[in-house]
Amino acid sequence: MTGWVIGRRQVLAGAGLALAAPTIGRAQPDLIRIGEINSYTAQPAFLQPYRHGWTLALEQVNAAGGIDGRKLETLHRDDAGKPEDAVRLAGELVNAEKVALLAGGYLSNVGLAISDYANQNRMLYVASEPLTDALVWSRGNRYTYRLRASTYMQSAMLVKEAAKLPARRWATVAPNYEYGQSAVRWFKELLTRARPDVSFVAEQFPALGRIDAGATVQALAAANPEAIFNVTFAADLTNFVRQGATRGLFERRRVVSLLTGEPEYLEPLQDEAPEDWIVTGYPWDQVNTPDHAAFREAYRRRWNDHPRLGSVVGYDTVMAIAAMLRKTSAVESEAMVDAMSGLRFGSVFGPVEFRAIDHQSTMGAFVGRTVLRNGRGTMADWHYADGKDYLPPDEVVRTLRPQS
Amino acid sequence: METLVLQALSGLASASSLFLVASGLTVIFGVSRIVNFAHGSFYMLGAYLAWTLVTSLPRGHLGFWGGVIGAALGVGLVGLVVEVLLLRRIYRAPELFQLLATFGVVLIVQDLALLAWGAQDLLGPRAPGLRGSTGILGMRFPDYELFLIVVGPVVLGLLLLLFHRTRWGTLVRAATADREMAAALGVNQRLLFTSVFVLGSLLAGLGGALQVPRESVNLHMDLSIIVQAFVVVVVGGLGSLTGAALAALLIGELHAFGILVLPKITLVLVFLVMAVVLVLRPHGLLGRPQDRAQPATGGAEPVIGPAPRPLLRLGAAALLAAVVLPPFAGDYALSVLTEIAILILFAASLHLIMGPGGMASFGHAAYFGMGAYGAALAAKWLAAPMELGLAVAPLAAGLFGLVFGWFCVRLSGVYSAMLTLAFAQITWSVAFQWVELTGGDNGILGVWPAAWATPKLVYYYLTLTLCIGATLLLRRVIHAPFGYALRAQRDSALRAEAIGIDAFRTRWLAFALAAVMAGLAGGLFAYAKGSVFPTFLDIPRSVDALLMVLLGGVQTLSGPIIGAIAYTGLQEQLVRLTDLWRLLLGGVIVALVLFFPQGLAGAARARWETRHGDA
Amino acid sequence: MATLEAEALRKSFGGIEAVRGVSFAVQPGEMLALIGPNGAGKSTCFNMLNGQLRPDAGRVRLAGRDITGLAPRQVWRLGVGRTFQVTATFGSMTVLENVQMALLSHHRRLGGLWTPVRRMDRAPAEALLARLGMAEQAGRPCGILAYGDLKRVELAVALANDPRLLLMDEPTAGMAPPERAALMALTASLARERNIAVLFTEHDMDVVFSHASRVLVLDRGTLIAEGAPAEVRANPRVRQVYLGSGAMQGGY
Structure with a gap:
């Protein structure tokens, strides 16, 4: 026989073994397994702190005796930013690893793919991060709950502040994908409702991660707006801020900016962080409620680092799941889904409820202005905007979500 | 009017940045015909190295510019290592096979960069003396962008001088025009290929390093630049420096003005430009017809017979x-x-x-x-x-x-x-x-x-x-x-x-x-x-298909089947095994490329033929 | 009627006239040689005959039908076989398969998606190869064949569509002298037997003068002599043109 025959046999045998091995009764009665899927290699900047927060929470829950003596265990998977891989991994976690529920998700389309899988296979999916409104509204389903404040909620928080500004001529800049597009759409719609006198004079949609910042800034400046609504983040934001600052785009103009106050995006800007932008974010060093202070301290002890927003999202996802498990009658999908409905738990940011009406949690965000302190950007004059105050009235929600 | 002038200047600055990266790619392709997927990784490495050097060297002109040059040289060195240890061994493999090897390098660099520099975006200092802006027609334009507008043409000029005024450059041009002839002229091809690859890598590193005062350094830089760089190279005409410069200019300016009219054009503009150019000019703006890329194996493609009984x-x-x-x-x-x-x-x-x-x-x-x-x-x-x-x-x-x-x-x-x-x-x-x-x-x-x-x-x-x-x-x-x-x-x-x-x-x-x-x-x-x-x-899905075919071996009918099983199986296993799956997958690909330059099924066939004699 | 008529063919490349008004005709069964020193325009002339190049002016007629400007594949369909100066065969196929391809194309069966080639047109292909003394090589890939054998494969391929005209560009280049004579003798007998008109270019004057029934001499794009081998050999102008090259003595 030739060499490659053996090679191929080994490949097949290897694959067969690995495929078969996990199915051999690993589900142990004293463990509750959570299957967690995220775009770890595609979005490491947000997801490393997230994973740290997750791990910390898991350790805390287990150190406190777990759920009625049963420990939590997590199997993490990397979807590399591809929804189709996320679906495959969901299948692996559910069928081969026998996890009790699914969690995770950062990119909206990955979240939607897992959500649809969960719906089809009757598995609970606790989405941590994906912001798209579709996840709980137009494509919401019985089996999916979401923790983080959605695009709509965060836009609404900023509209409230934007409406107080005298500016009437607005420009928008947002990454060219669903998140950017719907943030701009909500912002326009809600601001126009609050302030019928405003007009939108320019919009820019740079490709995500590939902003041509010089040209984009110049194009915005050409329209001479009085204020700018920014949705770019991460590397795009840095490039936008650098070009905008040097070209004087932000002088005598107010900027209202989504997510920019999150340490993930504010810190890399160092001493070039823009000042006096109105942002949503997370002033981790200034929130001194007992819950948050304890979390911050535990996080620092465990990781020798300060928390980012991702850390909070990872931490609270586990805490929400733990709270649900304490409430549920059985570790079984339907019972867990019922337990999630209306679930209240104490998040790092304060009390949060998973609304029965649309499965959205009321976790909020901090709204404030950016300032430079000691050569780095942070937030000032902030307040916690509770998510429950920034969701549409129930009758509107019912029209947004398929009612079965 | 003022707006249009400034928009044009912005376009020039982007064009200049784009040209720096594309120039190295086109030079490498011209001589070695390698579709170098890792060029974007070299660009990213240039940016990271520059960040490290500039932030650790003393502040000031020397520290900054020394850091930029040092980063470019460092990336040139990386290019040397990659060429000598990897590419040199597979120049004779079937066309495009080298793409597989360079893709392995991309995966490896992604994880190594993550390990070395961490996940968070890094912001480098601005260039000393070029922090501010200059008033142009009553508007402010960043000094560093003006500097970039100058750098592109200067690099183009230096490269043209190098290629037209030195013996080495003449050899490079000869090899670009006709590989066989250059080989017949007794050119030391090994040395030529290596030196060209090092120069190309160095240019990629320089391109990355010069972005530090402009952009944050991050882990997405490699893939966000590589496709654009390829588009520039192809639109310009493969192997043509001046063509690449023209193409970069065209794309930079069309982009700068395009977004004024259609803000959502950003996703697709470069590809529209490429499609139009290639439909009208099948060899790009300044390219010449390629010599028909025969497999460099010396012989022709193998015969396809009925499958052997085993x-x-x-x-x-x-x-x-x-x-x-x-x-x-x-x-x-x-x-x-x-x-x-x-x-x-x-x-x-x-x-x-x-x-x-x-x-x-x-x-x-x-x-x-x-x-x-x-x-x-x-x-x-x-x-x-x-x-x-x-x-x-x-x-x-x-x-x-x-x-x-x-x-x-x-x-x-x-x-x-x-x-x-x-x-x-x-x-x-x-x-x-x-x-x-x-x-x-x-x-x-x-x-x-x-x-x-x-x-x-x-x-x-x-x-x-x-x-x-x-x-x-x-x-x-x-x-x-x-x-x-x-x-x-x-x-x-x-x-x-x-x-x-x-x-x-x-x-x-x-x-x-x-x-x-x-x-x-x-x-x-x-x-x-x-x-x-x-x-x-x-x-990525197109690339996956390409990898499967190349990995299996393009010259055998069972190649794609073996390739699909091996690649999918490997990835599926590694992803579940470790967070560093890209490093491992890249390493495995590089190893397979070195050991089986005809692909897996191709190697099996070669073994079979040596055992059973040639048909 | 003449099999092929070329009438006042002209072609220039970038202002340089390679062929300037060349006219001639080839009769059925005739072996017509087209000779001339390097750069005389032989290959350009050849390439205009089967459509590879489009003449700037002039006409090409095949059995009376105007074929000027037709693509090579259309010219082939009308019964013109051709061999190339540098052999062009399908390297990834066996000798037999190369011939089968020509036969399949001739029978318009190349669109087939189902029946394997190995079961199609096999017998006639084998017969053709046997006629050319290539039967033993039938199973070998063209990619590894000796140059002389490749020339014969090309001839077999060119004969597959039952041509009335064979265009052979330096059919014996790269062959040993005895092989050359054998190939040309074979060609000549095939031409007689099947009434094929053969037009060939050749460097080897021995081959030309021993196998051609008529010779055309081209110099700098113009026809300078035409006639029976002996006449042409004696033509002072031809001798003058060839003087420097010494090629009139045969060999290179």
Whole structure:
């Protein structure tokens, strides 16, 4: 026989073994397994702190005796930013690893793919991060709950502040994908409702991660707006801020900016962080409620680092799941889904409820202005905007979500 | 008016940055014909190294510019290592095989950069003396951008001097124009290839380093630049420096002005430009026809005979196992096997045009995705049942294959491959942006199989039947006169034409047939996943198909099958094994490339032939 | 009627006239040689005859039918076989398959997607190869064949469509002298037997003068002599043109 025959046999045998091995009764009665899927290699900047927060929470829950003596265990998977891989991994976690529920998700389309899988296979999916409104509204389903404040909620928080500004001529800049597009759409719609006198004079949609910042800034400046609504983040934001600052785009103009106050995006800007932008974010060093202070301290002890927003999202996802498990009658999908409905738990940011009406949690965000302190950007004059105050009235929600 | 001038200046600055990266790529391609996927990684490494050097050296001019130059030199050194340890050993492999090796390098660099510099974006200092801005027509324009506008032409000038005023440069130009002639002239090719690769890497590193005062340094820099750089190189004409400069200028300015009119054009603009340029000028703006890229192995492509008996037996055994064993496998194993069956057909369809057809495609995902979207759109808008969806999928893909193929198969070599990429990206951007129809990047959900096919085992058998059936059909086609005609025009266009074969028509129909098969694979994939997303049509999926075919071996019929199984299996295992799966996968790819330069099946065939004597 | 008529063919490349008004005719069964020093325009002339190049002016007629400007594959369909100066065969196919391809194309069966080639037109291909003394090489890939054998494969391929005209560009280049004579003798007998008109270019004057029934001499794009081998050999102008090259003595 030739060499490659053996090679191929080994490949097949290897694959067969690995495929078969996990199915051999690993589900142990004293463990509750959570299957967690995220775009770890595609979005490491947000997801490393997230994973740290997750791990910390898991350790805390287990150190406190777990759920009625049963420990939590997590199997993490990397979807590399591809929804189709996320679906495959969901299948692996559910069928081969026998996890009790699914969690995770950062990119909206990955979240939607897992959500649809969960719906089809009757598995609970606790989405941590994906912001798209579709996840709980137009494509919401019985089996999916979401923790983080959605695009709509965060836009609404900023509209409230934007409406107080005298500016009437607005420009928008947002990454060219669903998140950017719907943030701009909500912002326009809600601001126009609050302030019928405003007009939108320019919009820019740079490709995500590939902003041509010089040209984009110049194009915005050409329209001479009085204020700018920014949705770019991460590397795009840095490039936008650098070009905008040097070209004087932000002088005598107010900027209202989504997510920019999150340490993930504010810190890399160092001493070039823009000042006096109105942002949503997370002033981790200034929130001194007992819950948050304890979390911050535990996080620092465990990781020798300060928390980012991702850390909070990872931490609270586990805490929400733990709270649900304490409430549920059985570790079984339907019972867990019922337990999630209306679930209240104490998040790092304060009390949060998973609304029965649309499965959205009321976790909020901090709204404030950016300032430079000691050569780095942070937030000032902030307040916690509770998510429950920034969701549409129930009758509107019912029209947004398929009612079965 | 002022606005337009400043917009033009902004465009110039982007063009300059783009040219710096593209120049190195085009020089490397010109001499060695390597499609260097790792060029973007070198650019990213340049930025990271510059960040490290600039932030650790003392502040001031010396520290900053010393850091930038040091980073460029450092990346040149990395290029040297990659060339000597890896590429040098595989110059004689079949065309495009080096792409596989450089892709392995991309994966390795991604994880190493993450380990070395961490996940968070890094902000480097601004350039000393160039922090501020200059008033132009009453508006402010950053000094550093002005500096960049100057750097591009200066580098172009220096390179042209180098190529026209030195003996080394003359050799490089000779090798770019005609490899065989240069070799005949007694040029030390080894040294030439190495030095050119080092120069190209150094230019990539310089391009990255010069972005530090402009942009944050991050882990996405490699992939965000590489495609654009390739577009510039191809639009300019492969191997032409001046062409690359022109192309960068064209793209930079069109982009700067395009967004004033159509802000959402950003996703697709470069690909539209490339498609238009290539349709009008098949060798780019200033390129010359490539010498027909014969396999550098010295001999011709191998003969395709009936499969040897042991291979038939093995295939039959594998098929038997694929039919008999699954009822005992779990649901997850079934879904992996389903996916592998689909990818086998996908790879086999690409192999038809790459192997027998002798055309490369960097955009084969378009037809896979088109099949998936065809099925999903039929399900969503027409409430079509799965059976109808699966019929729509290959038809939709085949239709687009006919249209796009008509343009693509007129071109040759990398130009043709890049035009397929342009069409794929245009299709992708339609799926991405036409939210009302396709749901945009949130995709189309709820594309689940019909009730009878819902059990994983049933769907697996359905997929297996269709995919293996279609793959065997492709095999049959390759052995039939049409497949022979396809190989005939690849082997010798002159002879093919002289015996009445219409090479264009043959290639065109083969392209469409490959699209049909990819579409069927895509349709099956859609129902297997339950949802459809623009990622189905995106570059990584095209690259996956390319990797599978190359890994398996483009010159053998079982190559795509082995390649699909090996690549999918490897990735599936590694992802579950470790967070550093990219590092491992990249390492494995590099090792396979070094040990099996004919691909896995190609290596097996070579062994077989040495044991049993040549036919 | 003449099999092929070329009438006042002209072709220039970038202002340089390679062929300037060349006219001639080839009769059925005739072996017509086209000779001339390097750069005389032989290959350009050849390439205009089967459609590889489009003449700037002039006409090409095949059995009275105007074929000027037709693509090579259309010219082939009308019964013109051709061999190339640098052999062009399908390297990834066996000798037999190369011939089968020509036969399949001739029978318009190349669109087939189902029946394997190995079961199609096999017998006639084998017969053709046997006629050319290539039967033993039938199973070998063209990619590894000796140059002389490749020339014969090309001839077999060119004969596959039952041509009325054979265009052979330096059919014996790269062959040993005895091989050359054998190939040309074979060609000549095939031409007689099947009434094929043969037009060939050749460097080897021995081959030309021993096998051609008529000779055309081309110099700098113009026809300077035409006639029976002996006449042409004696033509002072031809001798003058060839003087520097010494090629009139045979060999290179």
